[in-house]
Amino acid sequence: MDDTTTELRAEQGHRAGSPGYRRIVVAMTAAGIANFAQLYAVQSILPGLAEAFDASASQVALNVSFATAGLAASVLLWSGAADRFGRVRVMTVALVASTLLGLAAPFAPEMWMLLVLRGLQGAALGGVPAVAMAYLAEEVDPRHLGRVAGVYIAGNTFGGMSGRLIAGAVADIGGWRWGIGADSLLGLLALVVYLVAIPRPRGFVARPRRSGGPGLLRRVGGAVADPGLIALYCQALFLMGAFVTVYNYLGFRMMDSPFGLSQAVVAFLFVAYLAGTVSSAMVGRVIERCGRGRVLPACVAAMIIGAALLLVPSLAAVVAGLVVFTLFFFAAHTTAAAWVGHRATTSRAQAAAMYTLAYYLGSSAFGWLGGLFYDHLGWTAVVAYATGLCATAALIGLLLLRRGARSAA
Numbered sequence: 001m002d003d004t005t006t007e008l009r010a011e012q013g014h015r016a017g018s019p020g021y022r023r024i025v026v027a028m029t030a031a032g033i034a035n036f037a038q039l040y041a042v043q044s045i046l047p048g049l050a051e052a053f054d055a056s057a058s059q060v061a062l063n064v065s066f067a068t069a070g071l072a073a074s075v076l077l078w079s080g081a082a083d084r085f086g087r088v089r090v091m092t093v094a095l096v097a098s099t100l101l102g103l104a105a106p107f108a109p110e111m112w113m114l115l116v117l118r119g120l121q122g123a124a125l126g127g128v129p130a131v132a133m134a135y136l137a138e139e140v141d142p143r144h145l146g147r148v149a150g151v152y153i154a155g156n157t158f159g160g161m162s163g164r165l166i167a168g169a170v171a172d173i174g175g176w177r178w179g180i181g182a183d184s185l186l187g188l189l190a191l192v193v194y195l196v197a198i199p200r201p202r203g204f205v206a207r208p209r210r211s212g213g214p215g216l217l218r219r220v221g222g223a224v225a226d227p228g229l230i231a232l233y234c235q236a237l238f239l240m241g242a243f244v245t246v247y248n249y250l251g252f253r254m255m256d257s258p259f260g261l262s263q264a265v266v267a268f269l270f271v272a273y274l275a276g277t278v279s280s281a282m283v284g285r286v287i288e289r290c291g292r293g294r295v296l297p298a299c300v301a302a303m304i305i306g307a308a309l310l311l312v313p314s315l316a317a318v319v320a321g322l323v324v325f326t327l328f329f330f331a332a333h334t335t336a337a338a339w340v341g342h343r344a345t346t347s348r349a350q351a352a353a354m355y356t357l358a359y360y361l362g363s364s365a366f367g368w369l370g371g372l373f374y375d376h377l378g379w380t381a382v383v384a385y386a387t388g389l390c391a392t393a394a395l396i397g398l399l400l401l402r403r404g405a406r407s408a409a
Contacts, residue, residue, distance in 0.1 A: 168267020
């Protein structure tokens with residue numbers, strides 16, 4: 001990105017502390033809550049679903065995988081629509097559609113129908129993460145992009161935590177249908193806040209269908225031509241796979257011997273998401289001091305340490321390990337996601353969409369595969385599998401980011 005482009009974006013972008021900046025923070029926090037409360041609504045009630053439908057852990061985990069796979073499959077389409085119709089309009093349509101599907105999910109009579117609704121809902125939910133970082137890069141002063149990206153992801157973590165917590169607590173009282181329904185009502189409330197707060201965009205330039213510029217496939221090609229961007233997509237793929245694996249099957253582990261916790265108590269373990277909320281909001285300042293190249297591998301190393309603590313047969317150790325694992329996962333995710341927005345000087349929406357695609361592909365594919373490890377080999381194998389995914393992310397990141405730096409030089 002040249003100096004002229006940076007100065008132009010600085011003039012157009014909302015600066016930290018301005019009314020427009022504050023409205024963006026409120027709106028995107030609400031969008032994150034609406035999105036992620038609904039996306040992972042079922043994760044804390046998977047043991048209850050397994051009992052209700054007489055299914056295995058890997059089978060009911062498909063309710064998470066179908067939603068995240070639908071999201072992954074839709075992000076490039078949403079990014080193309082956002083280039084033509086605008087980021088705000090696309091996010092609004094996506095949130096409205098996903099909320100309506102979420103309100104229908106509690107009425108599914110069979111698991112296959114619930115899976116279909118979850119897949120469609122995931123596809124609708126893809127409209128927010130597919131373009132959110134591109135929207136922030138266009139509307140916020142680039143000097144404050146890392147900070148506002150952290151706040152947005154903090155909203156995502158709060159949504160993920162509150163959705164899981166509400167669903168688990170309500171389901172323990174009234175069953176899984178009431179749990180998902182309560183989560184959908186939370187999404188509806190957050191949608192209303194988003195609609196009221198979102199300011200009119202001023203940095204977006206529409207790309208008409210026959211504008212003479214590069215088509216969608218060429219823009220996608222530009223988003224995968226840089227080895228450094230591929231390395232960042234790999235962080236999303238493998239780290240998210242590890243993260244979802246742990247959270248998918250931790251409930252089964254904690255309801256089993258030697259812990260024997262209830263579903264409601266297990267749901268409260270998702271309060272560990274608050275660690276991710278804090279780290280997402282604060283890591284931007286750490287990046288400004290230490291640099292992305294140091295922060296990202298340090299976060300992955302800390303995730304591995306947190307995962308190791310999950311093997312200790314002590315509730316205190318599991319809670320500590322979960323907090324460490326969550327805190328540094330979201331710090332790594334924030335670092336990598338903001339890095340994509342900074343590094344992608346062209347095809348920004350497609351680069352953000354590719355990162356999102358990798359993120360949710362890791363969630364759906366690796367998260368489901370972790371269930372096979374749990375069903376056949378137990379919790380120790382799940383933790384070893386998650387640790388291996390983290391190590392793979394770190395190795396690929398070091399190799400490709402170094403190669404990308406040489407190419408840029």
